[in-house]
Amino acid sequence: MLQRVHSKHYGHEWNVAAAVLRGCNTKELLKEYFSVMGRRFGIFFEVFPYGKRMQEATDLDSFLDSAIEDMKEDKWLIQNGDTFELTERGEFEARKMLAELENSGRLLEKATRAETVSRVTIVVHFILAALKLPTAILSGSVGLLNDSFDTLLDGISSVFVYWGVKKNHEHLVSLILLLFMGVTGVFSLIEAMFRIISGDIPSPDLLTFTAVAISGIVCALLWFYQKYSGLKNRSFPLITQSADSRNHVLVAVSVAIGLIVSLMRIPYADAIVGLIVSILILKGAAELLIDLIRSARGEAIDFERYGFSLFNKFRAKQLKRWFLFMIDQGKIQTRDQLECEAKASMAYQDIEPLRALGISGSQSDESIVKTALEALDKEMLITEYDGHLKLTEKGSFELRSTRM
Secondary structure, X not given: OHHHHHHHHHHHHHHHHHHHHHOOOEHHHHHHHHHHHHHOOXXXXXXXXXXXXXXXXXXXXXXXXXXXXXXXXXXXXXXXXXXXXXXXXXXHHHHHHHHHHHHHHHHHHHXXXXXXXXXXXXXXXXXXXXXXXXXXXXXXXXXXXXXXHHHHHHHHHHHHHHHHHHOOOHHHHHHHHHHHHHHHHHHHHHHHHHHHHHOOXXXXXXXXXHHHHHHHHHHHHXXXXXXXXXXXXXXXHHHHHHHHHHHXXXXXXXXXXXXXXXXXXXXXXXXXXXXXXXXXXXXXXXXXXXXXXXXXOOOOOOHHHHOOHHHHHHHHHHHHHHHHHHHHOOOOOOHHHHHHHHHHOOOHHHOHHHHHHOOOOOOOHHHHHHXXXXXXXXXXXXXXXXXXXXXXXXXXXXXXXXXX
């Protein structure tokens, strides 16, 4: 019964046990450990004391105090003054958790290999096509039939990707994918132009809308999976496939808007949305083609351009605010200290759970640090007096408004 009561606490007990096993045997070292872990996801615990939500400053302390008490009760941990030491059981549980995470990390590594992603994409597209084609034929829906053939073509193009990745013909298969994408964009553009010329308002087709909406949700998941794997493996074909999946999401959105405006009988609205989507598809294909040509000439592809820009911007903004906090507290006083703290702030390889899962490194980390550092001067948030860094009035306001 005692085991069942405490099972809900094992998540944070395991994390703290792993930190103590790593050598973080005081409260301050544990706070630093979990602060670095939080930064991996754009969470900076130290910044919380500013603004209306000052009570959140106690979150990390409360988390640690609760975990430590549970660990003592479960006989995982003993405390000698200000230092902690794992018991034999605590060390066993910590190593057990890390072994499980390492196993999960191996599964994640296997799941994000280029060949695995290509196989998953093939299966998903052919399953979608197999579901949509019979429905389209039975219902007589022209829109759904067109979408079904488009999904089938995506399945065929995915076979090319798998072949190209396996045989190391990435440039050729990327070119084929871009050809498919370009054809889709051109046909979408022609269809939108015809609708503008004719001025016809499409009739509501709930069956097509439902099918495209489901396809859009699946493609949104595929987009994330392909993009993450493409960035991790620096695989241009996977990046291209993720762009194609994103296009399907755009098409799903345009179909939804088209259904709404057709119910409202607004002329040209559906055609204009279709025109915008087709231009976005062609623009994306053109940008990818330019990078592919540069790569064929021997230039390195800048994969940062295809990263998760919104999340990376969020992380850079949070890091910038953390720099402001550290300068305001006097913990960073010079440019040299700022540079050192910037490098040390993302030492994720020292965090055992992240390392075990294989997510302790991120190719965008260096870019995020650079963006945050540049923003301090570019936005005039800091100034320098006699070699010491100080916040400007604008910097102080930025810091105060952080948690408002």
